[in-house]
Amino acid sequence: EEAEARRAAEQEGATRDGVRIEVAANVRRLADAESAVRFGAEGVGLLRTEFLFMARREAPSEALQVQMYQAVAEALQGRPVIIRTLDVGGDKPLPFVEMPREANPFLGQRGIRFSLAHPDLFKTQLRAILRAAATHPIHLMFPMVSTVDEVRQARALLDAARREAMEAGHDVGTPQVGIMVETPSAVWLADHLATLVDFFSIGTNDLTQYLFAADRTNPHVAELADPFHPAVLRAITHTARVAGEHGVWVGVCGELAGDPLGAVLLVGLGVRELSMNPPAIPRVKRALGRFTLAEAQHLAQQALTLEDGKAVRAWGAEQMRNS
């Protein structure tokens, strides 16, 4: 495994005919960022900042956040890092903020909804990201977007955070701004949303949960929540097509991106950045290198016609064996 990781680290993500696919890492803490580089990550596609917050008894200060974000970027040695603003709520409480008791937390005040309801906490994080982006290739994205207005509000707070940081005498960068597409409404608003952002990162974990109305943490319905299902792949197809029409680039940071078959199908659907748990990187790079873009597109088109996720996985496994 060590030798394979070293080989993957030296090799760029690409299809067999040389179409570049950025293979990036999902990261929760500094140690993950260091291991991401060892496994050959070409960037961080998702820094889940909530874990940096959840581990603490008090909200981390702006200065401490700047340090934490810079440290992750330093570990990536010049590779790009996408910082996702807090995605608390749902199954992820914050110890130092009073959270509403909710009957259905996954349908409640999580992600961007929580951040917009706590503008001071949110702007502190935004100032820290802007400051870290002054010296490092850092981009930012908002989680759990379900309406156009949420993105407008978040961007207005980002502008305010920029002004505040500059007034305080800090240098700020100009990060690309993206959103996670992980709710069905975001999929169907992709044309409007694309006018407000630089990129989409599709979160297949939540998108699957919300498309099937099947709690991702509930083992009794785990079988329903299958990201290989054509219902999910069709949502991704729509998102990627609309994004392409608007010149917005598309990545995927859900678990599907870290599966060799999933990665090939996603590339066939138009995705050009895949972010995953670091140990998955070598095998995903290897899988991508076995197919041309046209072959991946052909596979994806076939998968879209099947009836369920089981059929896609069975058929796909055969295609992977024969490739």
Ligand code: PEP
């Ligand atoms: C997702 O929902 O697919 C995702 C990548 O975000 P998280 O798993 O952190 O909710």
Ligand code: MG
């Ligand atoms: Mg999510």
